[in-house]
Amino acid sequence: MTFAAPLHNKSIRFRARSFVAFTLTPEAPIADWLEGLDRWIANSPGYFNGRPVVLDLNVLQPGPEEIAALVGVLGSRGIRVYAIELEGAELGPELPPLLAGAKEATAEGLLGRAARKARAEELEAAAEERVHAAQMTQSTAEAPQAEVSPIEMSGDEPVDPELARLEAVRIELAQSDTAQSGSTNAGQGAADMSAAAGTLMIKAPIRSGQSVFHPHGDVIVLGSVASGSEIVAGGSIHVYGTLRGRAIAGSEGNVSARIFCRKNEAELLAVDGWYTTAEEMEGTSRGKAVQAFLDNDALCVVPLG
Amino acid sequence: MGKVVVVTSGKGGVGKTTSTAALGAAVAKTGKKVALVDFDVGLRNLDLIMGAERRVVFDLVNVIQGTAKLSQALIRDKRLETLYLLPASQTRDKDALTEEGVAEVIARLRSVFDYVFCDSPAGIERGAQLAMRFADEAVIVTNPEVSSVRDSDRIIGLLDARTMKAEQGELIQKHVLVTRYDAARAARGEMLSIDDVLEILSTPLLGIIPESQDVLRASNLGSPVTLSEPINSAAKAYLEAARRLEGEDLPVVVPFERKGFLDRLLGRRAA
Numbered sequence: 010m011t012f013a014a015p016l017h018n019k020s021i022r023f024r025a026r027s028f029v030a031f032t033l034t035p036e037a038p039i040a041d042w043l044e045g046l047d048r049w050i051a052n053s054p055g056y057f058n059g060r061p062v063v064l065d066l067n068v069l070q071p072g073p074e075e076i077a078a079l080v081g082v083l084g085s086r087g088i089r090v091y092a093i094e095l096e097g098a099e100l101g102p103e104l105p106p107l108l109a110g111a112k113e114a115t116a117e118g119l120l121g122r123a124a125r126k127a128r129a130e131e132l133e134a135a136a137e138e139r140v141h142a143a144q145m146t147q148s149t150a151e152a153p154q155a156e157v158s159p160i161e162m163s164g165d166e167p168v169d170p171e172l173a174r175l176e177a178v179r180i181e182l183a184q185s186d187t188a189q190s191g192s193t194n195a196g197q198g199a200a201d202m203s204a205a206a207g208t209l210m211i212k213a214p215i216r217s218g219q220s221v222f223h224p225h226g227d228v229i230v231l232g233s234v235a236s237g238s239e240i241v242a243g244g245s246i247h248v249y250g251t252l253r254g255r256a257i258a259g260s261e262g263n264v265s266a267r268i269f270c271r272k273n274e275a276e277l278l279a280v281d282g283w284y285t286t287a288e289e290m291e292g293t294s295r296g297k298a299v300q301a302f303l304d305n306d307a308l309c310v311v312p313l314g
Numbered sequence: 315m316g317k318v319v320v321v322t323s324g325k326g327g328v329g330k331t332t333s334t335a336a337l338g339a340a341v342a343k344t345g346k347k348v349a350l351v352d353f354d355v356g357l358r359n360l361d362l363i364m365g366a367e368r369r370v371v372f373d374l375v376n377v378i379q380g381t382a383k384l385s386q387a388l389i390r391d392k393r394l395e396t397l398y399l400l401p402a403s404q405t406r407d408k409d410a411l412t413e414e415g416v417a418e419v420i421a422r423l424r425s426v427f428d429y430v431f432c433d434s435p436a437g438i439e440r441g442a443q444l445a446m447r448f449a450d451e452a453v454i455v456t457n458p459e460v461s462s463v464r465d466s467d468r469i470i471g472l473l474d475a476r477t478m479k480a481e482q483g484e485l486i487q488k489h490v491l492v493t494r495y496d497a498a499r500a501a502r503g504e505m506l507s508i509d510d511v512l513e514i515l516s517t518p519l520l521g522i523i524p525e526s527q528d529v530l531r532a533s534n535l536g537s538p539v540t541l542s543e544p545i546n547s548a549a550k551a552y553l554e555a556a557r558r559l560e561g562e563d564l565p566v567v568v569p570f571e572r573k574g575f576l577d578r579l580l581g582r583r584a585a
Contacts, residue, residue, distance in 0.1 A: 235464070
């Protein structure tokens with residue numbers, strides 16, 4: 010009697026998915042770099058908890074033993090290295106796997122390698138431009154507001170040419186952008202992706218336990234954000250109801266991101282990793298309409314209007 | 315086609331089972347055919363509140379596993395002939411429930427009854443999710459306490475994401491039922507106000523059930539308060555909530571504390 014192996018017609022399907030991870034780029038001397046990292050962690054404890062971190066070693070170019078030591082040192086700080094970026098390296102199975110072909114996540118979308126370099130130059134140029142613009146506004150301070158900028162939101166600072174440029178680029182990139190951004194867990198049906206602006210508009214309230222993750226743009230919530238929920242946005246966060254949950258803006262390193270809400274009862278507000286908790290806001294900005302923004306690496310929460 | 319209503323809350327001990335029994339009995343009193351389904355497999359209670367614990371032979375798990383027919387497991391209420399109970403199993407756990415099995419049981423109940431009330435277990439795990447899975451409407455039972463309200467908010471999020479109706483892009487109708495409302499404590503500011511609860515949950519109000527010893531007593535005697543003591547204030551609130559559930563437009567009155575002569579004399583005031 011013979012047994013024939015059963016024939017499986019069904020083939021295995023492989024699917025590709027892209028995820029967004031934080032990248033740490035250690036620089037020599039490593040001791041100084043670690044010291045800086047520790048200061049940062051002391052400022053934002055728990056920031057790396059459960060977040061995938063990729064180690065970019067193209068700058069440092071360490072040897073295999075050094076890599077192992079570095080992964081260990083980071084592990085002791087609660088940072089789990091998921092993968093390593095190092096061109097031409099061959100790592101043993103005891104180290105995290107190698108990754109290549111990374112794209113930079115920005116407010117405009119994901120940038121390839123060439124675009125990354127171009128963007129670095131652009132940013133420099135924009136910084137110069139900004140200085141220039143600041144000088145300009147000083148001399149034209151009497152000019153009517155309406156002429157200054159259509160996208161200005163706070164009314165208390167000069168036009169930001171960088172912001173204007175981002176707005177323009179975002180519209181072009183909108184098509185490719187929608188695939189990467191989306192809300193997780195939250196009622197997908199309620200989330201209306203207005204692709205044209207790279208903005209995620211959520212018309213329903215955000216319930217406790219829901220988490221909205223939108224790494225490449227602004228998030229607008231028309232309802233309230235419940236205690237025990239979380240919004241993570243690459244850009245700014247606007248809440249037209251009461252904000253009782255956690256709002257994390259500029260999550261991909263955008264220092265100009267802001268958080269606006271009609272009533273601030275938030276558990277935590279964070280911009281670009283700098284955060285403040287409900288306890289710290291007690292008595293000053295709680296219960297009011299506020300905006301939160303970064304001013305020289307300090308998170309300011311000030312009443313609106 | 316009957317309507318399937320899940321009674322849920324997230325938090326335990328807020329009055330899901332009591333409310334299921336009271337609302338179910340109130341609707342059945344109007345002549346509608348009502349089935350109460352206990353989804354709290356392993357910790358069943360609804361049979362006790364309905365006073366049917368000594369008549370349970372088969373249960374929901376038996377029906378799902380095919381060891382009993384639905385008609386054998388359904389227990390008819392002795393007081394109301396339009397009211398039926400499908401008890402949960404006390405000896406199995408929630409893993410005995412399968413989605414296909416629950417779907418079939420609900421579909422068959424829906425074809426026979428006008429209303430099917432699903433009494434959800436506490437929590438947000440499998441049992442609670444299966445209880446809400448095939449619902450058309452949801453009654454979210456909430457106490458005016460911060461923890462209860464936050465858990466209810468979480469449940470509303472799940473209702474909007476995990477129910478069959480929500481997955482098909484339809485809206486599941488939701489109602490908040492505030493139970494154990496203590497007018498005296500609310501007046502002193504020791505409880506969340508109704509406005510606070512509704513503002514947080516942004517969901518329409520089905521009714522406010524005052525905290526009452528009579529509700530507890532009725533539960534312990536195995537009779538829903540709407541059947542045993544219909545003149546009681548809590549029973550009245552349940553009866554009105556049931557009418558609203560059936561689509562009637564009744565204004566909700568927030569219970570207030572009747573102040574005694576002495577209170578007024580001593581100048582006690584609400585905070």
